[in-house]
Amino acid sequence: MASVTMTVNGKSVTADVDPRTLLAQFVREHLRLTGTHVGCDTSQCGACVVHVDGKAVKACTMLAVQADGCEVLTIEGLANGAELHPMQAAFREHHGLQCGYCTPGMIMTAVDMVNRLGSDLDEATIRHELEGNICRCTGYHNIVRAVETGAKAMTEGGARQAAE
Amino acid sequence: MHAFEYHRPSNVRQAAALLQKNEDAKIVAGGHTLLPTMKQRLAAPSALVDLGAMGELRGIEKKGRAVVIGAMSTHADVATSDVVAEAIPGLAKLAELIGDPAVRHRGTIGGSIANNDPAADYPAACIGLGATIITNKRKIVAEEFFTGMFDTALDEGEIITKVSFPIPAKAAYAKFRNPASRYALAGVFVSKRGSDIRVAVTGAGSDGVFRWSEAEEALAKRFAPKSLDGMSPPASGMNTDIHADAEYRAHLVGVMARRAVAAATGR
Missing domain, CATH: 3.10.20.30 (Beta-grasp domain)
Known part of the structure; x- marks a missing residue:
């Protein structure tokens, strides 16, 4: 041990x-x-x-x-108590999942993506960066939209926090 | 995975001593080849010696006319290094093409080189740039280091500490990836440094990484993609497996070599 x-x-x-x-x-x-x-x-x-x-x-x-x-x-x-992390909220808003099995990994990868590349992510970048996450339901379309929205919301949240 | 003892030494000397004491011990760097192999029980070391705690093995610096990369530097470290991007952008690009973002956060240059997977990317960069592999015991030039599929010149208990890449005038890497594994079906690293022209091929050869000398001679006349028009290495030396047969791999090597030269010359 x-x-x-x-x-x-x-x-x-x-x-x-x-x-x-x-x-x-x-x-x-x-x-x-x-x-x-x-x-x-x-x-x-x-x-x-x-x-x-x-x-x-x-x-x-x-x-x-x-x-x-x-x-x-x-x-x-990720969540702050009952308040979802902006990336989680974006996945809910866009229904970035079908069965949901890949979702935790998708969200953790998406947050890492924003941490490394910033929040202004185009579709091609998001799809490329998600290459190590597989959705067997093939529900990528909404996942990509969710990441795009979540990324923007992460900066807005950060800016709001900084202003407070 | 079979059980093993785990050691996390804090310096290279301790690690070497542990390896000497445990005959069946293996070094683990990022673990992205070794751990999957152990899960499949294709490897069952009695002990793992983890190099993860050694800051001394990490870091990238320009030293004279070379870029020296610590063995425990991750693919992400190399891909995002300003030093590498400025001196050998083709090497940064190669690191960026390995695996996926999470894999690049763990996989290391030292681990990749020590494993010498015939489809790994770094062996092509080492030979394609004329690198020197530095261990706790000696310095080994790349051509003498890679001695065949999954085989290297490393002795028992020898640990790679750094890799030194001479800075070329021009260099680039082009890779045709297996769409599932992202390993190279054919990857070609080309470079030009004075009269030293190198074309190193990974993923395709049946005995691992190799220099494609006919292409080097053609490029010596003129370092341009056109010099390689219609050329591909003989299929007899290429690997055949479920992913691609030898003829297809030979064809891909020609295409990747032309693309690499085009990228290196900004065409």
């Missing part, structure tokens, strides 16, 4: 884990944060995307012990 300590959604967590525990398994089974989904388990589909130290990663292809000392953000950590 190996001891890991990390911050998950703002809370410090320490646990003894078998070193082969994947980060995705750790957040789902040890922390009961089941919003992070495992689709393909081969780092192709992106359902398991979380942020580690502010960067989107595929939690099925990282060991929990590799995240020792890191800040981890999962889909559960």
Whole structure:
């Protein structure tokens, strides 16, 4: 067993884990944060995307012990209490999902996209940046619209916060 | 995945000592090849030595006429580095074509080179730019480093610390990606540095990365896409698998080489 300590959604967590525990398994089974989904388990589909130290990663292809000392953000950590994160709200508004299985990973990837590239994202950029997230319902059209809207809302929210 | 011991040393010396002590231990860098391989039980190391805690292995700097990249630099680090973008934009572009954004946040240049997957991108850049691979023990020139499919000149317990890329006058990479895996079905890195002209091919050769000398000779006369008109390497040396047969790969190498030269010369 190996001891890991990390911050998950703002809370410090320490646990003894078998070193082969994947980060995705750790957040789902040890922390009961089941919003992070495992689709393909081969780092192709992106359902398991979380942020580690502010960067989107595929939690099925990282060991929990590799995240020792890191800040981890999962889909559960995005909303501010009952108030959805602007990207979540945009996915609801545009119905950027069909079955919803890929949605947590799509949203975490979309937030990472805005963090890296800013909020003025054209359709081609969004589609290209989503290449590591697969929607088996093929509902990409509304996902792309949701990311576009969510990206804009993220800056507006940020600007409003800064003004307050 | 089979059970293993996990070690996270804080410097290269400790890592080397751990590797020496555990015969079946493997180094894990970003883990984006090793962990999937372990899940499939194609690899079952007794221990993992994680290089993730070593800041000394990360970082990109211009040193004289070369760009030196720390082995634990991620593909995203290389793709977004101002130093790389200015000195060898073709290398930044190559890093940007690996996997997807989340994969690029974890996968590392050292891991890619040490694994020498026949469809990986970095081996083409190393040979295509005449890079030197620097380890905890020695310096190895790229042509001597890649010794065949999934095989390198690395000894047991030897750790890549840096890769030094000489800055070329012109260079570019063109890749035909497998649409599912994003690995190269054929990827060609071309460069020109004085009279040193290189055409390195990945993804296509049945024994991994190779230099396409006929194309280099043609480009030595004139470094332009037209010089390669109608050329492709012999299909006999190409790989055949479910994704593409040898003839198709040979054809793609010609097309990618012309595209790379066009990109390198701004045509």
